[in-house]
Amino acid sequence: MDFRLTDDQQALRKGVRELLERRFDRDALRAAAETPGRLDRALWRELGAAGFFALRVPEADGGVGLGLPEAVLAFEEAGRALLPGPLVATHLAAGEVAGAAEGEVVVTAPDGPLVEWLDAADVVRGDVGGARPVRSVDPLTPLHRLPGTAGAAGEGRLTAALLTAAEQLGSAARTTETAVAYARTREQFGRPIGAFQAVKHLCAGMLVRTEVARAAVYAAAVTGDPVEIAGAKLLADEAAVDCARDCLQVHGGMGFTWESDVHLHLKRAWVRARRWMPRAVAEEAEAAHLSPW
Structure with a gap:
């Protein structure tokens, strides 16, 4: 494909x-x-x-x-x-x-x-x-x-889940870019922090998560398959949350401040992960497809 x-x-x-x-x-x-x-x-x-x-x-x-x-x-x-x-x-x-x-x-x-x-x-x-x-x-x-559990059904919910996954993907890509840019300019001990192996590993992991999620989201957009959409939502949620957390780690103490935008990405990722096919629902969809019974 x-x-x-x-x-x-x-x-x-x-x-x-x-x-x-x-x-x-x-x-x-x-x-x-x-x-x-x-x-x-x-x-x-x-x-x-x-x-x-x-x-x-x-x-x-x-x-x-x-x-x-x-x-x-x-x-x-x-x-x-x-x-x-x-x-x-x-x-x-x-x-x-x-x-x-x-x-x-x-x-x-x-x-x-x-x-x-x-x-x-x-x-x-x-x-x-x-x-x-x-x-x-x-x-x-x-x-x-709400007191109940109302919500869109069928194709509407699947489309909503995929579009939410796309938003999560965009957030993951942005926090990855932000972490890399900061690692190139912030210096410790006379060197950019991006020169240190621990920071390199964090940034590399962020890139891998983002690109894996991108492949899943793009594939689900082409096929429209419900199981692939569930998988894309799982991977995109994980990428958005974990990349924001790692971006915060790269920023160190500054990442925890209100002035930094990192916390806004993390908080939005948490909320999106609970919307339009949260983790438990997506995992059930994947398990039902994989189960031989």
Whole structure:
């Protein structure tokens, strides 16, 4: 299977990255972290105008007419930038909920016992009766807890799991890049810390986890196979969490401070790992496929 990106796919990824670098740079990220629960509606509309939410909507219905692999590339960039908001739910609603494709309407949906961005959403797909706010470990993802276990089913849940895995992949790639850049410039004992074997091993392990997850996510995007999606979610969750932890280790004491962005990647990775096919569900899917009974 050839996972090399086409020229059009590379252009798509480049375009999304440039849009986010322009409209959601580090200053915007820090401002969002300081104002939990506030969603940038102007940016949401720009994403809609760029076709982010309508990527998989047929051209005949006013969408971009692309497929799941292209959506994965876009969501990978969103994860790399730590873009906040119910991106997955709004993307799934495009073409079904008026205004979602254009970014004029923010859509959220419950998944298991949690629903994100409930107060900021214009449309909620699913029953959220009895939802109560809970303190989220991630300042960029406000959460409500539901009394039941409602959530999307079938293809919708699988697509949501894969797009969430793509976000995790983007985060893992970003923390790997951040760790390597810091290791090249931070000096101890007159040498860059990247010259020390222990730090080299940390960075090498981060790269391996990220690229293994990338292969799994890209493959699942091409096949759409439920078991491959479950495997991709498992590997991407592991890569995002463990790479953020290792990035924090490379940064040392500075990594624990509020001023560092590393902790934001780790906290978002924790939250995403609990959303749209958490570990136990993905492992059950894999086990059911492997079991001869």
